[in-house]
Amino acid sequence: MADLSSSPSPLPDYNRNRLPTLFEVLSRRTKSPVDLFSFYIYMRDQQRSVDYLDFWLDVAQHMSLCRHYVRELRRSVLVSTPEPDKTSKRSSAILESLGDMSHNHAGPSMFATEKERDQDAQMSAFLREERGGAHDSPQSSNDRRGRPSPNISTPRDLTDSNSPAHTVARQDIRASAEKILYTFLLPGAEREITLPDSITSEVTTAIEEYGRDDPEVFDRAKDYVFQAMERDAFPGFLRMKALGNLIPPTLIMRLILGLVSMFGGFWAAFVLIFLNESRTTRLWLILPFTIGVYFLCSYQYSLDPILALVGYSEFTPFNFSRVREPYVRKLLAERAVVVLGVTLLVDAAICVLFILVPGKRL
Numbered sequence: 001m002a003d004l005s006s007s008p009s010p011l012p013d014y015n016r017n018r019l020p021t022l023f024e025v026l027s028r029r030t031k032s033p034v035d036l037f038s039f040y041i042y043m044r045d046q047q048r049s050v051d052y053l054d055f056w057l058d059v060a061q062h063m064s065l066c067r068h069y070v071r072e073l074r075r076s077v078l079v080s081t082p083e084p085d086k087t088s089k090r091s092s093a094i095l096e097s098l099g100d101m102s103h104n105h106a107g108p109s110m111f112a113t114e115k116e117r118d119q120d121a122q123m124s125a126f127l128r129e130e131r132g133g134a135h136d137s138p139q140s141s142n143d144r145r146g147r148p149s150p151n152i153s154t155p156r157d158l159t160d161s162n163s164p165a166h167t168v169a170r171q172d173i174r175a176s177a178e179k180i181l182y183t184f185l186l187p188g189a190e191r192e193i194t195l196p197d198s199i200t201s202e203v204t205t206a207i208e209e210y211g212r213d214d215p216e217v218f219d220r221a222k223d224y225v226f227q228a229m230e231r232d233a234f235p236g237f238l239r240m241k242a243l244g245n246l247i248p249p250t251l252i253m254r255l256i257l258g259l260v261s262m263f264g265g266f267w268a269a270f271v272l273i274f275l276n277e278s279r280t281t282r283l284w285l286i287l288p289f290t291i292g293v294y295f296l297c298s299y300q301y302s303l304d305p306i307l308a309l310v311g312y313s314e315f316t317p318f319n320f321s322r323v324r325e326p327y328v329r330k331l332l333a334e335r336a337v338v339v340l341g342v343t344l345l346v347d348a349a350i351c352v353l354f355i356l357v358p359g360k361r362l
Contacts (some may be wrong), residue, residue: 017327019242022226022234025058031324033241033313041315042237046248049233051191052225055184059222062176063120063215069168070123101109124214127173133138177213195221220269229313242328243335244302245313251299269354276359286351293347301339 020030025039032038044050176227185200199220206212240247245253265288272282299302308315311329312320323329 004319008335009040013162019238019327020288020325022115022230026060026226032321033245033323034238034325034328038241038315038321039234039237042240043233044238045316046240051193052229052254054191055180055193055223056225056229058184059178059218061178062173062218065168065174065176066123066127066215068127072167073092094289097332110153115167120215124216126216128212174213175278177207177217178220181207193225195224199224240302241313242331245308245312245318245323245332246298246302249301249317250314254295255299258292258299261288262297263294265292265350265354268347273354273357274361276361278359279355282355285354286347289350289354290347294343297339297343303332303335303339305336305343307330307346 008235014301020034024030025034025036030036030159040053043053043294048343110118138335163355183189183191185195185203203221206217265285268288269282269285304314308323309322313323313332314320
């Protein structure tokens with residue numbers, strides 16, 4: 001699982017009077033139950049396609065790794081004269097023109113501002129320029145095709161011990177790019193994701209034959225995965241988390257309990273009627289009918305109204321988290337009032353019918 005807390009989180013937009021977008025969720029600009037952690041659980045447990053989200057997060061982490069490396073190198077260039085073998089004049093010029101690269105989120109390139117796109121393009125150009133004199137030959141890259149480097153480490157494993165000059169070393173960027181390729185993209189990879197052949201071939205060729213490891217090499221794949229999640233997974237995530245507060249296993253359990261309770265209520269009602277029991281005795285029918293109607297309404301609306309009113313949402317079976325996204329909390333509370341109203345109306349109608357109907361002993 002990718003490290004969901006490895007980069008700074010932008011402050012949530014508390015004035016957002018709408019449901020969040022996928023970009024805001026992936027950028028960590030939302031709160032539970034529509035935050036990145038909840039989306040990860042949804043992709044893992046409901047969509048069964050968490051590999052796509054892990055790929056996107058790993059590519060975003062690779063982008064952050066590259067930014068950190070270039071930012072540190074740029075700082076060293078600005079405060080001292082670079083060594084000739086580290087940066088060329090052209091590379092130094094690119095570094096000086098990059099600016100502070102203060103944007104921390106790594107979203108789809110289509111949503112980046114013009115300034116961010118320019119900085120990312122220049123950063124990729126610098127990494128290609130720097131790699132130009134040191135990348136492996138196509139032959140040596142081909143020899144490793146399909147065989148991950150034994151020393152590949154993920155960005156969260158990097159320490160100063162293996163990066164003496166900077167927090168992140170140049171070989172760490174290469175290792176990160178190869179790890180993404182060998183884990184998600186190559187045919188037969190451990191967690192292979194389905195992408196168009198043209199995208200997979202383009203990324204594989206760029207990394208293995210041309211020695212590229214700059215972030216732009218993953219742009220098409222990352223944007224394709226983002227659009228796929230936005231189209232196929234995110235609407236269902238919003239329906240489950242913003243319009244309801246229960247997960248499918250719990251809903252099935254409530255359906256079963258609701259049907260059993262209603263069956264017990266109807267059975268007891270007819271027994272008491274045909275035994276000509278008093279209406280006072282038949283008042284006990286309120287208990288099974290109320291439980292049955294409540295559980296069935298919860299199943300129908302995917303919402304437990306009492307939990308919604310106290311501000312809780314289920315993310316795994318019998319594990320609950322506070323609803324902290326203001327608009328979602330308001331939306332769930334409004335739906336909870338409606339569900340409670342329906343529950344009380346149906347329950348009252350059934351109870352009145354079976355309690356007040358005249359008894360007749362058979």
